[in-house]
Amino acid sequence: MSRQESLPQIVESIRPHLETELSRNDPSLIYFGMESSRLLHLQLRIPVCGLASRALQAVLRDGYQVDTQLVSITTDVIPSYSSEDIPHQHVRLQTDEHVVDPSFGQHMGLFGLCYSVAKHYNLSDLYPDERIAVYPLDHTDQFAEDFANHGHARIPLIPMPPYRERVPYGVSRNASLDQSIDTMQTIWNPGEYVPHKLQRTDWEHDIQTAAESISKAVLVRINS
Numbered sequence: 001m002s003r004q005e006s007l008p009q010i011v012e013s014i015r016p017h018l019e020t021e022l023s024r025n026d027p028s029l030i031y032f033g034m035e036s037s038r039l040l041h042l043q044l045r046i047p048v049c050g051l052a053s054r055a056l057q058a059v060l061r062d063g064y065q066v067d068t069q070l071v072s073i074t075t076d077v078i079p080s081y082s083s084e085d086i087p088h089q090h091v092r093l094q095t096d097e098h099v100v101d102p103s104f105g106q107h108m109g110l111f112g113l114c115y116s117v118a119k120h121y122n123l124s125d126l127y128p129d130e131r132i133a134v135y136p137l138d139h140t141d142q143f144a145e146d147f148a149n150h151g152h153a154r155i156p157l158i159p160m161p162p163y164r165e166r167v168p169y170g171v172s173r174n175a176s177l178d179q180s181i182d183t184m185q186t187i188w189n190p191g192e193y194v195p196h197k198l199q200r201t202d203w204e205h206d207i208q209t210a211a212e213s214i215s216k217a218v219l220v221r222i223n224s
Contacts, residue, residue: 007098008134010066014059015132017221018052018102019043021214027051031115041124044131045105046115049091050196050204052102054211056132057093059218060100068093068100072196073187090187091196099140099190101133104147107187111151111180112158112170126154137190144184151184152177 022028022043023036031046032039044052053070060066072089093100105127109115118124128150135143155173172180186192 007066007095007100010060010064011056011100011132011134014056014063014218014222015044016040017218018056018059018214019131020221021055021217022048022052025051025210025214027210032119035119039119041131042115042118044103045108045118045124045127047103047106049101049103049106050089050207051211051214053091053093053100054208055214055218056100056102058212058215059222060093062215063219063222066095068095070196071193073189073192073194089196092193094137094190094193097136099133099135099137099143099188101188102131104128104133104188105131107147107184108151108154109169110172110183111155112160112173113151113154114169117158117160121159123158126157140188140190141185144188145181148177148180148184152180 019040023032023040027048028036028043028046032042036043057068057070060068070091071094072091074089092102092104106115108127113123113126118127128147133143151172152175158173160170172183175183
């Protein structure tokens with residue numbers, strides 16, 4: 001990382017290329033089908049944290065000599081996730097000083113703004129302006145509070161999904177602002193994150209393979 005470029009600037013320069021390559025990958029095609037290539041603004045709003053984080057980690061390492069750690073939290077801290085048989089995880093990156101969360105916007109789904117609602121009603125402008133969150137570790141509580149304020153204020157503008165979504169979506173629609181802040185501060189509490197290790201499942205290995213392919217393609221775009 002040069003003296004002229006901050007980590008947020010570097011990540012933002014990578015972001016458009018990452019979105020383009022994500023749009024060509026299987027998870028995005030599952031969500032968006034043939035529309036994927038024209039829905040770049042929603043690529044980081046779907047539950048793609050493991051794939052996006054791994055790909056971004058490789059690009060930062062190989063293209064910018066920025067080392068990050070892949071970390072995760074079990075999302076049973078989210079209301080309604082705790083009732084599911086298989087624990088879900090949220091994966092992101094961090095350095096000694098910063099959090100880098102390439103799919104933080106997916107948590108707008110807790111307020112009802114899941115990708116299908118955003119796409120169906122053309123409401124992508126209700127997401128936070130940033131598509132990848134980069135903030136100091138010691139600013140986590142404020143980041144979470146700002147996100148909760150953002151989501152809570154937009155609940156009246158978010159219609160119900162055109163079809164039933166996964167269990168946690170919309171669970172904060174009837175929560176108080178204080179409850180929403182507590183939930184978001186729990187989701188992003190750095191003390192709850194642990195190093196994320198590749199699980200011995202075909203799905204995890206598929207994600208790793210896809211992330212490596214995406215990162216190489218992103219680096220080609222950056223260097224062309």
